[in-house]
Amino acid sequence: MADQAIASRKAPLAGRRGGSPAAILTPAEPASRISVRAAADAVAGLSAALGVTLPVRPKTSASSGRRHALWLGPGEWLVIDEDGADLMAAAASSGTVHSAVDVSHRNTAVIVSGPGAEVAINSGCPQDLSLALFPVGACSRTIFGKAEIVLLRTAEDTFRVECWRSFSPFVFGLLSEGAEDAGH
């Protein structure tokens, strides 16, 4: 009898390792993510339903445990749950007028950590990542080489780099090169 084919999830960066002693690159665990668009009057309801306050100031994020809400633009957020919770259901239960799109499998992430993390990311990203201008908790959609990324600073020496899965080999490769340079 033929074996039954069973689909299994394949993480785009599975098994990759990279970086240098100055900046260590780790593919992030699979997470659930939604892209949320909403007007100002829906923010309070959505925040209550998602359990994390949607920030309304540019370049800011809010976290509640392992769930993060990142301001991307006026009325636009990326919500990440590292435990893989059903964010779509949470948003739908808010009773507000909004748009939520599940982008869990569109994005993947690389964790860049170490004293050279800033330098490694700046190898392809034009933003000023000094602590004064990009403090812990700051986030921004920006560009990294040819790929668009979403940056989140989770600690003084740690960044979460979100990118589209099809760009992830490029992003990981360029980050590896930057991490090598960060050691010098």
Place this chain on the structure above:
Amino acid sequence: MLLIYCPYCEEERSELEFRNGGDAHIARPTNIAEISDEEFEAYFFLRDNPKGVIYERWRHIHGCGRFFNAARDTVSDRFITTYKAGEPKPDLDVEPKTPETVETYEALEGAAQ
């Protein structure tokens, strides 16, 4: 690297994050089905291409994703001001600081040695 102030992000960002969106403050005719071909051409295709200050739409495509307007000097490439989409055209009382330019061909044609 050129830095452009995004009025939504309230910060100067690298030009790499932006994309030009053509001339600003072009009103779409309300009777678009009735206007003549010449009027449609003037609205849709014809632009001034000025030398000096131009009002343009820009999009912070790799940032907040929003369109905004900017006044830019086409000679020096200096951004004079940026403002949110929908806001009226600002009164620029200052003359843009455009350096004296030399049209290398026309200006020097007669002096060719």
